Amino acid sequence: MKEKTIDYILRSTWMAVQKMYNEEAGTQGSTMATGFALISIDPEKGSPSTALGPKMGMEATSLSRTLKKMEEQKLIERHPNPDDGRGVIIQLTPFGKEMRDFSKRVVFGFDEAVKANISQEDLNTFRKVADKMIDLINNKKIYNNTNQPQIIEG
Numbered sequence: 338m339k340e341k342t343i344d345y346i347l348r349s350t351w352m353a354v355q356k357m358y359n360e361e362a363g364t365q366g367s368t369m370a371t372g373f374a375l376i377s378i379d380p381e382k383g384s385p386s387t388a389l390g391p392k393m394g395m396e397a398t399s400l401s402r403t404l405k406k407m408e409e410q411k412l413i414e415r416h417p418n419p420d421d422g423r424g425v426i427i428q429l430t431p432f433g434k435e436m437r438d439f440s441k442r443v444v445f446g447f448d449e450a451v452k453a454n455i456s457q458e459d460l461n462t463f464r465k466v467a468d469k470m471i472d473l474i475n476n477k478k479i480y481n482n483t484n485q486p487q488i489i490e491g
Contacts, residue, residue: 343470354447361443365436366410370395370403372440375412375429380437383428385418412436 358369377392378384384392390400404427407413412433418424429437452460473479 357447358443362440365439367436367440370399371407371410371412372436372443374400374403374407375433375437375440376444378413378427378429378433378437380429380434383416383426385421386415386425386427389427407433 362368415425418426
């Protein structure tokens, strides 16, 4: 059997997690993107709309669509940002807070199930590998303005 690439393992794992989250969110008429947005919004003070995209790793156009749908579903309200007249604060409605709690239960449920089935040692190794991969990518240690992978020692 041909060895699976690291990229394949990451993509297929994330696709399985995404499918699981969307199935759970669907039981409440929601989506994974909406759930992550709800979790990212400060439940008491709200959050500036400009801070949500980077926090969620979402492009502005996708975030805009998600927020529009959330507003239509009465999960959020938009209010002028008192600190920046051009900005908007996204605040959760009471229904939005309920759905935020549901989303948190789903995420923490997954987290607990993984912790219950994978040893702490393996989870520590997973985190260490993931952190190293993020460092390699963020610090351009793999492709450095060439299309050739860089081999970095250490």
